[in-house]
Amino acid sequence: MMGLSGKVAVVTGGAGGIGAAICRRLTQAGTAVAIADVDLSAAERLTAELGQAGIRARAVELDVTALANVAAALDKIEADLGPIDILVNNAGWDKIEGFLTTTPELWERIIAINLRGPIALTHHVLSRMVPRAVGGRIINIGSDAGRVGSSGEAVYSACKGGLVALGKSLAREFAQAGITVNTVCPGPTDTPLLAMQLGLGDGARKISEGLRRAIPMKRLGVPQDVAGIVAFLASEEAAFITGQTLSVSGGLTMHG
Template identity: 40%
Template sequence: MKTAIVTGAGQGIGRAIALRLARDGFAVALADINPAALSTVRGEIESAGGKAIGVEVDLSQVAEIQRLVKQTVAELGQLDALVNNAGRLITKPFLDVTEADWDALLELDLKTVFFAMQATARHMIDSGVKGRIVSISSVSGRGGRPDQTPYAAAKAGVISLTRSAALAFASFGITVNAVCPGVVDTPLTRKIHEDRAQALGITPEESLARMIARIPLGRIESPDDIAGAVSFLCSPDAAYITGQALNVCGGMEMD
């Protein structure tokens, strides 16, 4: 049985990815800072006949990332795939972003991605595993976002890290790719639309409708849409794909 680590697996996109990989036959190491959420997702996987462990971890600490990899191997026997999903989003005008905002977001959305890639790739190389590394970026990383500047910068960095890692590890048979979601239906997204609607003096439904009007496929995407792309990139069918950032956004971005 192959094994995958999914960070930020306790809710939203991470939960959907973990459930999908478990259905694909992976044993999943669920990594999150919220132990209650980990227990819930682990229960969902096990009740469906899958195998999972929950690892409570503070990904802002490099030593904790290294512990995550070691614990995964110790409990599940190997490591075949890493999905870097954990992250945060700060929505503020450019001029209102503080140093604390910048540091907190770049730490979780970019620094942890690098060190998780590093720890995972080191183990894969030492073990001779031709593994998969997939990181969740965003279409915000494709262009400027004046109200999400640190987030957009971090997600652009994830795309660049993906390309650098793909080149660094290609000779070992390790593929490294990114997935760039657009507007995903999660509690965080709904909160953003509520705040934006209040600022504009409209309803959250009107705010969401304006966003959907920008999506050629005409609907907001679900976490399962992202999970499907990750599933593909972790599959044998994607063995010859590396260094790519796959837009999964209903056509919002086309490049």
């Protein structure tokens, strides 16, 4: 991809699943990556893996719900790697449960991770990008649950729908600053989070098989499917694309 070499990216939830695939893909294009994750040991393992290939990568412990710590984490990243050019809001979490059995405590956790955290990260990063006047890229990892809804994921779907609206609004506000904001919405993707949500046993297997049958391409997504479109949106080849929402779902969701 054009224009990624020498850039600096922050990927939240970057140590595993989709986040790790994004980090690997960006570094393949010459981007220095801050692997920001609540699981520091996992981030350090990925950093060591990438470092063996001579890639500039840094592990940073970051809990996106700990808003008071965000600025310090970004200061550390910029001190180590340089000014941030790309932010990928990837960190996410959910628990599948019928809405009437959920609690305010669960709502709060889902909102804090999936919506409030990305808002705070984006605010801090934009406050650094804008004065530099060299443009930038914000890429939110949403979900098709935020576009079409998902049973058992009402609050999560609301958060991901909120990310779509946030991205469109910021895209309008910062277009003249050369900063693009786009949202990528994965469909069902084979990650540790999905495995945790489905659980074990025959019931989980039946749900997984049902998902595969529903997807026109007859397979679940894999993290690498998402990483490619993120790298494209972060590159100069997507310089005239902003405010867009793209599904990566094997045709499960089609919006005209």
